[in-house]
Amino acid sequence: MKKLLLSAGLIFCAFCATAQKGAGTSGGASGSSISAAGDFTLEVDHPGGQGARIKSQSSYSVVDVDGMGDASVRFKSDGVFQWMLWNFQDDFRIGKHGSLLNDPAIFIENDNNFVGIGDDNPLLRMHVFGGSESIGSATGFMAIGNDGSSHMNLDPNEIDSYLSSGEGTTLYLNYNAEAPVYIRDELNVIGFAGIGTTAPQEKLTVRDGDFLLETGSTDKVLIENSGSGSGGEITLNTNTGVKSIEIRASDGTGLAGEILMYDPSDNSKTMEIDGDWSGSGKSRIVVDELQITGGSDLSEYFDVLPSESSIEPGTVLSVSSDGSAKLEASKLAYDAKVVGVVSGANGVSTGLMLQQSGNEKTDGEYPVAIAGRVYVKAEASQGAIRPGDLLTSSAVEGYAQKVKRYKKAQGAIIGKALTGLDEGEGYVLVLLGVK
Structure with a gap:
């Protein structure tokens, strides 16, 4: 847009130089006058119609400048008006001549300084339209593509990528606590998601990190990839966040796993299932009472x-x-x-x-x-x-x-x-x- 405005400015300067050379000559609109007045090097005063025009002798290339009412600049090429800059009802439009009112290429709204690309109804600071849109109005939102078809939506806490032809959402990331994360393998339709890796091997793969489930600020489930003996470990907590169960892949380097249960009131161990008791190579269950209901x-x-x-x-x-x-x-x-x-x-x-x-x-x-x-x-x-x-x-x-x-x-x-x-x-x- 800056290049377009700069080009228009350069053309207008060329017009100013030409107008100065032709000042006082005939051929202008009846009642028009060209003079140097006030703070302006060149001022064109006209009673109506087009304010000023720069054209080739064949009229195939024309630049019209209109200062009456809603100011505009029109550009004609090969005998056809192609582009137009238009200050219409306090808003600013840039686009194809003849469709600028309803379908501007670039639209700048005066009240909110919203910018729309491809439409005159931007919903946020910048809105990129690809067709008929009905996208919500979250602050800072940017939409690329067609709502209901292939598109990508962006806002400060969301990235939503969607493919047409029934493939569904292929990527959806949202900062909101209640929002899920969707990542889809379009070829296999298997939906693997990776955190810290670009090659997830399961539905959810977390590399070099732990996984925590919370209710509010209370830890409920912690899955660690490097716990006791550098093996995986799962810790389950009560509703108040107190440890009640530990499941360890290893209770020491090179040793078998174990399951530990605790009394949340004092953190005392109440049950232990050990696959390699004290490194003896023998498994053991340590429990206060054992009740068997399947035999006599x-x-x-x-x-x-x-x-x-x-x-x-x-x-x-x-x-x-x-x-x-x-x-x-x-x-x-x-x-x-x-x-x-x-x-x-x-x-x-x-x-x-x-x-x-x-x-x-x-x-x-x-x-x-x-x-x-x-x-x-x-x-x-x-x-x-x-x-x-x-x-x-x-x-x-x-x-x-x-x-x-x-x-x-x-x-x-x-x-x-x-x-x-x-x-x-x-x-x-x-x-x-x-x-």
Whole structure:
């Protein structure tokens, strides 16, 4: 715009020089006069019409200067008026001749000093129009493109880039606390966003920085990329911002992760799940109380020797005589080597399992209940089983029976029946370990 105004000024100066040479000559409008008056080197006084004109002999190149009413300067090229400067109703317009009233190239509003490019209705300090616009009026806003089509909007706290043809918002950054951030991969439509990186690998990638979620000024969730042992760390706080849970990828350099829980009232540790307790290579859970709601017995894993009968949940097992530390289905009544029952019969699951993997003597395939409540396969050949009866091994392989000879049953008690069996075979719920 400065170049355009400068060009107009130079042309006008040329006009002034020409007018001075032609002062007092004929050919001007009737009643017009040219003189040097007041503070002006040249003054053109005219009763109406065009105030002054500079033109070629063919009239193909013309500059008209009009000082009456709304002052203007018109530029004619190749016999056609092309551009115009117009001080219209206190506002200033620059644009194509003939469309300047409704579609100026540059519009300067007198009241607010707003500048519009491409329209005469700028909404803010500078407004760049690309077509029909209906953009809001935030202070300092700048719009490039078409509202509802491809455009970019800028204001002091916002950058909004939008593509047409249904692609949607590809970039939206806003300083307002409630506003989201949108960054879109137009080729793959996967929407990855990066902070501190131009190559995000996930929906949100933060490089060399932490991530904090707050409510007001209260920290709620802190995600650190370099916590204990330089591993990742997540800290969860209560509604008052007091630490309650820590999740660490490592509790020391090269060590496994851990989860720590705290009492917010005094910051004392109430629970610890450690994947590498004190660098021992062994995991550990430290807790005040442990409640298990998915099972009712304590089991250890054992290997069991093959048997003529199937080894299934509820089978009574005894120690094998071959010294292998394995078990086998019991075959004798009142067997002093009886140790437990295969867990899981009749829908009652194991509550706690003990096992040392990789050790031939202390590992195995079958969970054998040694304490708690478990269903056992039982038979009533020695009499109906009533709740409260002691149970021992039966001569029927893998089954339990009612104790009738208490002296012989010493060392061979499985447990105490909690349910009964009148006749035949069936499952009886037994409390293990009760003598």
